[in-house]
Amino acid sequence: MTNPSRSPRLRSADSPALLALAAAGLFVAALDAYVVVAALLPMLTAAQVPVNHLERATPVVTGFLLGYLAVMPIAGPLSDRFGRLRVFAIFLVAFALGSLVTATASSLSQIVAGRVLQGAGGGALVPVVLALVADLYTGRSRATALGAVSGLQEVGSVLGPLWGGVLAATSQGGWRWIFWINVLFAGGLLWALWPGIRQRPVGVTAAPLDGIGALLAALALALLTLALYAQDPEHSPVGSGFWWQAPAAVVLLILFVWRERRAPAPLIDVRHFRDTGFTGAALVNGLAGAGLMVALVFIPVLAESPVFSMNPRQAALLLLRLMLGIPVGALLGGLVAGRLRSNRGIAAIGMLIAAFAFAMLAGWGQDALRPHFLGTPLRIADVELFAAGLGLGLEIAPVSAALLDLVSEAERGAGAAFLIVMRLCGMLVGFSAVAGFGLYHFNRVTAQLTPPLFSLRPDYGLRLAQYELQLRQAIFDEYHTIFTIAAALVLCGALIAAATLRPPRSSL
Amino acid sequence: MSVLRRLRRRRMALGVVSLLCLLAGGCGSPPPDAAALLRQTSAHMNAVRGFHFTLAIQGAPPAAIPVQSAEGDAHPPDLTTRVELAQNGVLLEVNVIVLGSHVYLKSFTGGWQELTPAEVAQFFDVHALFDPTRGLFSAMAKTTQVTRGGQQTLNGHPTWTVSGRLEAAQVHDLLSVARSEGSYQTTYWIEPPATLWRATLSGRLFDPTLEATITFDFSKHDQPVTITAPPLG
Numbered sequence: 001m002t003n004p005s006r007s008p009r010l011r012s013a014d015s016p017a018l019l020a021l022a023a024a025g026l027f028v029a030a031l032d033a034y035v036v037v038a039a040l041l042p043m044l045t046a047a048q049v050p051v052n053h054l055e056r057a058t059p060v061v062t063g064f065l066l067g068y069l070a071v072m073p074i075a076g077p078l079s080d081r082f083g084r085l086r087v088f089a090i091f092l093v094a095f096a097l098g099s100l101v102t103a104t105a106s107s108l109s110q111i112v113a114g115r116v117l118q119g120a121g122g123g124a125l126v127p128v129v130l131a132l133v134a135d136l137y138t139g140r141s142r143a144t145a146l147g148a149v150s151g152l153q154e155v156g157s158v159l160g161p162l163w164g165g166v167l168a169a170t171s172q173g174g175w176r177w178i179f180w181i182n183v184l185f186a187g188g189l190l191w192a193l194w195p196g197i198r199q200r201p202v203g204v205t206a207a208p209l210d211g212i213g214a215l216l217a218a219l220a221l222a223l224l225t226l227a228l229y230a231q232d233p234e235h236s237p238v239g240s241g242f243w244w245q246a247p248a249a250v251v252l253l254i255l256f257v258w259r260e261r262r263a264p265a266p267l268i269d270v271r272h273f274r275d276t277g278f279t280g281a282a283l284v285n286g287l288a289g290a291g292l293m294v295a296l297v298f299i300p301v302l303a304e305s306p307v308f309s310m311n312p313r314q315a316a317l318l319l320l321r322l323m324l325g326i327p328v329g330a331l332l333g334g335l336v337a338g339r340l341r342s343n344r345g346i347a348a349i350g351m352l353i354a355a356f357a358f359a360m361l362a363g364w365g366q367d368a369l370r371p372h373f374l375g376t377p378l379r380i381a382d383v384e385l386f387a388a389g390l391g392l393g394l395e396i397a398p399v400s401a402a403l404l405d406l407v408s409e410a411e412r413g414a415g416a417a418f419l420i421v422m423r424l425c426g427m428l429v430g431f432s433a434v435a436g437f438g439l440y441h442f443n444r445v446t447a448q449l450t451p452p453l454f455s456l457r458p459d460y461g462l463r464l465a466q467y468e469l470q471l472r473q474a475i476f477d478e479y480h481t482i483f484t485i486a487a488a489l490v491l492c493g494a495l496i497a498a499a500t501l502r503p504p505r506s507s508l
Numbered sequence: 509m510s511v512l513r514r515l516r517r518r519r520m521a522l523g524v525v526s527l528l529c530l531l532a533g534g535c536g537s538p539p540p541d542a543a544a545l546l547r548q549t550s551a552h553m554n555a556v557r558g559f560h561f562t563l564a565i566q567g568a569p570p571a572a573i574p575v576q577s578a579e580g581d582a583h584p585p586d587l588t589t590r591v592e593l594a595q596n597g598v599l600l601e602v603n604v605i606v607l608g609s610h611v612y613l614k615s616f617t618g619g620w621q622e623l624t625p626a627e628v629a630q631f632f633d634v635h636a637l638f639d640p641t642r643g644l645f646s647a648m649a650k651t652t653q654v655t656r657g658g659q660q661t662l663n664g665h666p667t668w669t670v671s672g673r674l675e676a677a678q679v680h681d682l683l684s685v686a687r688s689e690g691s692y693q694t695t696y697w698i699e700p701p702a703t704l705w706r707a708t709l710s711g712r713l714f715d716p717t718l719e720a721t722i723t724f725d726f727s728k729h730d731q732p733v734t735i736t737a738p739p740l741g
Contacts, residue, residue, distance in 0.1 A: 048599065050593075050601035051598050051600060052600050052601055053601055447618065447741075448618060450615050453623070471617060
């Protein structure tokens with residue numbers, strides 16, 4: 001084995017070094033998944049999107065997730081066929097291109113286009129690296145290894161908002177650095193991996209790829225996202241074309257299932273869904289994703305809104321409490337579920353903790369971020385945020401293990417990708433629906449609330465203060481609705497986990 | 509006699525110009541007379557019954573001039589527009605409809621409200637903007653020191669640029685927040701015979717120490733625009 005310290009560049013198919021480099025790519029892609037949440041408002045200002053029309057920003061979040069989801073089902077099988085590293089490299093280039101487009105954006109449409117491409121690039125890296133892990137580990141150690149990789153990915157996610165927030169807070173155009181750094185990093189990583197990429201991949205299989213299935217699934221999701229996108233939340237919590245887009249998405253989904261039953265190499269063996277353990281794990285993962293995405297976007301937006309008036313760095317630091325809980329929970333969940341041989345219990349407890357924390361978050365008011373009266377430096381808000389993250393982290397490993405135990409060795413790559421697909425579907429659909437409903441609710445509450453016109457009359461100041469007070473109340477009202485829905489979704493996840501998940505299969 | 513001589517002189521001038529054109533490798537059409545082009549464009553634009561416009565302000569002190577940009581459709585003197593305002597570093601959008609003597613506003617939150625003339629007057633006279641006698645297009649005709657610039661393709665349209673100066677007092681009449689001393693630099697992008705695509709106004713418009721620029725873009729000339737009163741409340 002060559003000594004990797006001799007040169008940063010890879011000399012041979014040295015698997016730990018290879019895994020480390022691939023994991024570094026995964027880390028940056030994960031960093032990027034949530035990097036915009038705290039930087040969203042400065043990005044929108046640069047793209048001339050007014051804060052009283054946040055609905056226009058929805059595609060910045062959903063576009064990335066859609067890109068991610070469109071490639072994820074095919075990335076696993078593609079890497080089975082063409083070699084993990086080569087597929088990894090191609091999508092890393094797409095990720096870098098998307099970053100370049102976003103970094104140089106002056107309009108909202110360019111930001112969205114860049115984010116879709118970034119999502120498509122970054123999304124492929126995750127299943128490829130997970131499949132690499134699944135190649136190397138089996139049984140109980142796989143649960144631990146997956147927990148560790150999920151943990152690493154979650155560390156990336158944890159630092160993502162903070163990274164984005166800190167860079168965005170440096171200057172008015174600071175957020176552009178987020179994406180310039182990606183370009184540089186991807187270039188360096190490609191250089192280091194180049195010898196490995198050039199090497200002929202081993203152990204590849206030549207099964208045909210179900211492109212039609214992938215296309216049907218991607219189209220169904222794109223239509224559903226469009227259907228749920230509330231462009232005009234003043235009048236409707238869903239999109240204007242909902243009445244035809246939603247049924248069309250369902251039809252495409254049915255076609256997808258039909259196709260998967262007949263395809264020689266289906267993306268996912270739909271017969272697995274007859275197994276309640278499998279369907280349950282998929283649903284829990286999706287519901288956890290929905291809860292997480294809602295928290296990820298709306299906590300920073302609330303923090304940066306006029307009610308708390310934080311800058312992106314402060315908002316990211318607030319969110320960090322939640323983000324820190326996730327990897328702690330993920331590692332803990334992986335270890336404890338393996339040790340206690342209970343996927344069901346740990347996952348259900350995790351979701352229950354998260355649901356409770358979300359319900360508490362829904363009750364935030366103006367005093368939520370004031371120091372606690374007991375005189376401790378810790379606020380209740382900190383505990384609530386950490387608990388939400390911890391709960392959502394706890395379920396990751398047991399739910400993953402419960403599902404992966406039900407698929408064959410050959411399907412591991414696809415199974416790992418499917419888990420993340422379900423999580424992201426939950427994020428995409430959950431976020432779209434909750435955002436639309438939340439904004440609609442806000443518009444309903446403020447329908448009669450008009451700011452006073454500037455005047456030199458003595459009562460102007462008083463009327464303005466009254467308006468601001470009512471506006472704050474309306475904003476809290478909106479967040480109450482949003483987090484109550486999220487809590488209900490996560491609670492459903494807890495019930496499903498308790499009812500369906502299976503204990504780990506006895507290992508070697 | 510003098511008419512004949514003038515004609516002959518003009519013909520000679522045309523000959524020289526076409527010779528120059530040939531020497532320069534040929535140009536599509538002879539360059540128009542700048543002042544005449546401005547007058548024709550002013551008259552033509554005042555007669556256009558519907559168009560789309562965008563407005564962008566650069567270099568204005570944000571505390572005094574919160575307006576960053578605006579975009580809308582006009583059917584002079586009526587218009588509908590959304591206006592982006594910067595307040596404490598964040599961007600907010602309001603919508604404005606001008607219909608006859610009525611002015612409607614949809615602010616950051618809440619529905620449409622009708623403004624009283626007194627309320628309108630404390631901002632600026634929106635009726636004046638595209639008014640045929642005192643509005644933007646009639647100000648064009650009052651441009652002094654007119655010089656013709658080069659040919660430019662603007663968003664796919666072949667235009668001539670024409671520059672000149674506008675009296676600050678004139679601008680101040682139209683836009684009361686603008687300073688009224690001295691004069692401002694102005695440039696027009698005109699597609700012959702008389703289509704105005706862009707107009708810019710620059711100088712120390714709002715602050716005696718700050719250079720600022722206002723850019724107007726016009727498109728969809730003579731596109732039918734119907735403006736209706738919004739539902740109040």
